[in-house]
Amino acid sequence: MYELFSQYPFTAAMLALVGLGLVFGAVLGYAAVKFKTEGNPIADQVNDILPQTQCGQCGYPGCRPYAEAIANGEAINRCPPGGETTIAQLADLLGVEAIPLDDEHGEEQPAPLVAYIREDECIGCTKCIQACPVDAILGAAKRMHTVIASECTGCDLCVEPCPVDCIDMLPEPSSVRNWRWEMPAPAEIIATDRAA
Amino acid sequence: MRKIRDFHGGVHPPENKAQSLHGPIRPAGIPPQLIIPLSQSYGSGAVALVEPGQHVAKGEQIARAEGLSGVPEHAPSSGRVAAIEERSIAHPSGLPATCIVLDTDGRDEWIAHHGAEDFRQLEPAALLDLIRNAGISGMGGAGFPAAVKLSVNPANRIETLIINGTECEPYITADQALMRECSVEIIGGAEILAHLLGAKETLIGVEDNKPKGIAALRRAAQGSAIEIVSFPAKYPSGGEKQLIEMLTGKQVPSNGLPADIQVVCQNTSTTLAVYRAVHQGEPLLSRVTTVTGEAVTRPGNYEILNGTPIDWLLQQVGFRQEHCSRLIMGGPMMGFTVTNVAAPITKTSTCLLASTETELPSPPPAQPCIRCGFCSEACPVKLLPQQLYWFARGKEYEKLEDHHLFDCIECGACSYVCPSNIPLVQYYRAGKAQILELRDEHERAERSRVRFEARQERIEKIALARQEKRAQRKAAAEQRAREAGGDGSEQDLIQAAIARSRARRKEQTR
Numbered sequence: 001m002y003e004l005f006s007q008y009p010f011t012a013a014m015l016a017l018v019g020l021g022l023v024f025g026a027v028l029g030y031a032a033v034k035f036k037t038e039g040n041p042i043a044d045q046v047n048d049i050l051p052q053t054q055c056g057q058c059g060y061p062g063c064r065p066y067a068e069a070i071a072n073g074e075a076i077n078r079c080p081p082g083g084e085t086t087i088a089q090l091a092d093l094l095g096v097e098a099i100p101l102d103d104e105h106g107e108e109q110p111a112p113l114v115a116y117i118r119e120d121e122c123i124g125c126t127k128c129i130q131a132c133p134v135d136a137i138l139g140a141a142k143r144m145h146t147v148i149a150s151e152c153t154g155c156d157l158c159v160e161p162c163p164v165d166c167i168d169m170l171p172e173p174s175s176v177r178n179w180r181w182e183m184p185a186p187a188e189i190i191a192t193d194r195a196a
Numbered sequence: 197m198r199k200i201r202d203f204h205g206g207v208h209p210p211e212n213k214a215q216s217l218h219g220p221i222r223p224a225g226i227p228p229q230l231i232i233p234l235s236q237s238y239g240s241g242a243v244a245l246v247e248p249g250q251h252v253a254k255g256e257q258i259a260r261a262e263g264l265s266g267v268p269e270h271a272p273s274s275g276r277v278a279a280i281e282e283r284s285i286a287h288p289s290g291l292p293a294t295c296i297v298l299d300t301d302g303r304d305e306w307i308a309h310h311g312a313e314d315f316r317q318l319e320p321a322a323l324l325d326l327i328r329n330a331g332i333s334g335m336g337g338a339g340f341p342a343a344v345k346l347s348v349n350p351a352n353r354i355e356t357l358i359i360n361g362t363e364c365e366p367y368i369t370a371d372q373a374l375m376r377e378c379s380v381e382i383i384g385g386a387e388i389l390a391h392l393l394g395a396k397e398t399l400i401g402v403e404d405n406k407p408k409g410i411a412a413l414r415r416a417a418q419g420s421a422i423e424i425v426s427f428p429a430k431y432p433s434g435g436e437k438q439l440i441e442m443l444t445g446k447q448v449p450s451n452g453l454p455a456d457i458q459v460v461c462q463n464t465s466t467t468l469a470v471y472r473a474v475h476q477g478e479p480l481l482s483r484v485t486t487v488t489g490e491a492v493t494r495p496g497n498y499e500i501l502n503g504t505p506i507d508w509l510l511q512q513v514g515f516r517q518e519h520c521s522r523l524i525m526g527g528p529m530m531g532f533t534v535t536n537v538a539a540p541i542t543k544t545s546t547c548l549l550a551s552t553e554t555e556l557p558s559p560p561p562a563q564p565c566i567r568c569g570f571c572s573e574a575c576p577v578k579l580l581p582q583q584l585y586w587f588a589r590g591k592e593y594e595k596l597e598d599h600h601l602f603d604c605i606e607c608g609a610c611s612y613v614c615p616s617n618i619p620l621v622q623y624y625r626a627g628k629a630q631i632l633e634l635r636d637e638h639e640r641a642e643r644s645r646v647r648f649e650a651r652q653e654r655i656e657k658i659a660l661a662r663q664e665k666r667a668q669r670k671a672a673a674e675q676r677a678r679e680a681g682g683d684g685s686e687q688d689l690i691q692a693a694i695a696r697s698r699a700r701r702k703e704q705t706r
Contacts, residue, residue, distance in 0.1 A: 063648070133648050133651065134644050134647040135647055136647070174289075177235075180633060182629075183626040188561075188563060189561050
């Protein structure tokens with residue numbers, strides 16, 4: 001055997017390499033089947049960052065589809081509810097440059113809005129219930145509807161279908177409970193400012 | 197003699213305690229109207245049990261606790277409920293909150309009440325109920341409900357009960373006055389708490405700048421196992437974690453509670469309230485608050501009914517409006533400015549400080565950080581205040597958490613020593629608020645995602661069911677057509693449908 005190898009070193013090397021290739025190929029092939037990742041892990045991570053408003057302002061029917069589109073190379077600046085924070089996080093995750101929000105898809109709201117139904121004007125048509133992407137509206141046909149404020153994402157999708165225009169998008173009222181300390185205004189002076 | 201450990205950092209601001217220690221504790225009286233906020237403290241608040249127009253006796257319960265961390269409220273004096281409405285309260289936000297407004301009748305008539313005959317006969321759970329029903333919240337400032345703090349996991353066998361009589365913040369002398377005048381009750385309260393917790397040792401920690409208070413407590417504690425420990429004054433030795441470290445040498449773990457290291461801390465005023473609740477059956481209706489500052493002509497410690505409006509109180513103590521530059525609830529280090537004097541004094545109000553401009557000058561404008569490092573020398577928690585400051589300004593929340601922002605006790609020692617007058621604590625408070633808000637948002641987003649996905653799934657299921665039904669109907673129709681003699685083709689189906697509708701119409705016209 002040894003003599004044969006030393007007589008035909010080139011063939012021997014070829015055989016060894018092919019042999020190794022076959023073994024590793026088999027291992028990799030087995031691993032690919034055995035440890036197959038379900039779904040798209042990047043889309044999952046992107047979806048985790050998106051605000052889950054499900055408003056569709058990005059042009060996709062919900063956050064999950066937009067996350068999948070981003071994973072396939074869609075622009076990251078189409079989410080107005082997420083705003084600059086979300087864009088920065090996405091840029092960080094995907095290793096791309098943070099770009100300003102695309103105005104075409106809407107503007108960033110300073111405070112999240114919540115839908116309120118003016119209940120005595122509601123005619124009970126259930127159109128808003130069908131429009132709500134997160135099932136946050138309660139009601140039945142010909143019965144008054146109401147929004148579960150804690151579940152409302154402020155997506156705006158219920159306003160358009162309402163035939164009597166009885167839905168208002170209002171900011172959450174500020175109270176002692178949801179009040180937060182604010183950053184102090186940066187009023188830094190240097191020595192020469194004082195004289196002025 | 198117990199070995200006193202030192203904690204890192206700390207500062208020595210001017211004490212200014214003598215002004216309010218001249219006389220004894222005086223009752224402030226009954227104001228014509230009391231305003232009792234339904235959410236006075238850290239917990240979840242209370243739900244009103246009374247209606248406008250209803251007459252209530254002193255000590256009658258007017259609101260029940262909401263959830264486990266709420267605190268019930270009682271009428272501090274007899275009178276008629278005027279309204280339950282939004283009133284401004286003493287809160288850093290200046291926002292109003294729901295309050296029960298009580299018009300007092302001046303008769304101050306008690307509801308029938310009686311204390312427990314022997315608290316040692318009572319089960320810990322029964323004692324805990326007594327304390328919870330008496331509406332006692334922590335009276336040292338933060339207002340954490342006492343009963344919640346005392347209901348420790350039985351797995352944590354409490355070794356040490358510490359009564360916090362440190363009162364390290366300048367100007368405040370309420371606990372000191374109580375120690376001088378009610379030492380017997382404080383010791384009695386400590387005995388109740390020790391019995392309730394099954395604590396092996398009970399310590400009362402007092403700074404050595406209160407010699408009369410220490411002497412009174414030592415006299416009252418003679419013959420009991422309670423030890424009075426005094427130690428050199430340094431701000432913030434009254435911080436729960438700092439006090440525990442000084443007295444026991446143990447450190448409370450980050451994100452942990454004192455109960456994790458078998459220690460429970462209670463404030464002196466709280467201990468007194470527990471004594472009154474158990475022995476006399478009296479709920480917490482009033483507290484001793486220090487009213488002081490140069491803009492007040494009669495500074496001192498006053499026994500003030502819960503809900504007493506600040507403006508009425510100031511009239512009683514000779515307030516000079518024209519001299520007052522700032523009205524602070526709490527001490528000068530950790531207190532906040534009161535914007536509306538119609539707000540009431542509550543169970544957590546330790547001090548009302550009406551200061552003049554010379555006494556507490558308004559902070560000069562902040563200058564750039566020069567990286568002197570004084571703040572990290574002063575920090576009692578061994579944090580890196582200037583690093584935290586940069587991260588907070590840069591909104592680098594992850595780094596803030598990595599640098600243990602949430603261990604900051606907001607004592608203000610760093611801002612006190614800062615030569616550039618940077619309001620450091622404000623940055624940390626805002627940073628904490630931002631992080632909590634982001635967490636909250638993330639949690640909400642997660643919930644929305646789950647709801648969205650559940651809805652998608654349901655819609656798909658309905659669509660699928662509909663499709664199935666359609667397929668079934670089609671199959672049934674084909675079956676019928678075949679039975680009618682056709683070959684089941686589309687033409688036959690149409691013919692069959694036409695025939696059926698004709699037959700129906702004929703029947704109708706007949």
